[in-house]
Amino acid sequence: MRERWRAIGLLAVALFAVNVVARLIIRFGFDGGDDTTAADRVSLGMFVVIGLVLAGLAFVWGRRRPVGRWAADMAAGVGLALLLTVLVGPLLVGQNPFGGGAGTFFAQIWLYLAATAAGVLLGYLVLTALGLDHRSQTLKRYAEIKTAKPRRPVRR
Structure with missing residues (x-):
């Protein structure tokens, strides 16, 4: 459990x-964001x-789990990062998290969630298309085991 929270x-x-x-x-780099x-x-x-980053991580984690x-x-890692990004990130550069208004605040949240969802989806779709995901590998091992056993003769 400790390793799982460390990864998150x-x-x-x-x-x-x-x-x-x-x-x-x-x-x-750009004079405080005036440009x-x-x-x-x-x-x-x-x-x-x-x-x-999330596409690569989905590819790696999807193979093993x-x-x-x-x-x-x-989802837990992205949620924590989103909270830090929206609430703490602006404070680090001397801005107010709610200074741009509610529209800017929620737009940042939706853009962040869209980027993360697109990344995870891209990584998982590539992994699945290549047949390297956990489920495909499990089904492949099951099929190999079933075909390796000799067929039992049927008594009549």
């Missing part, structure tokens, strides 16, 4: 770190990196 915490910290790096790039086009590009890059287990772990 590391996932949340990694996703939050990607957000902090993006916020610092916007803050110091909205550059800030939008960095934010888009952040969402792409988050999606790719059943969907229910790794999906719950990933």
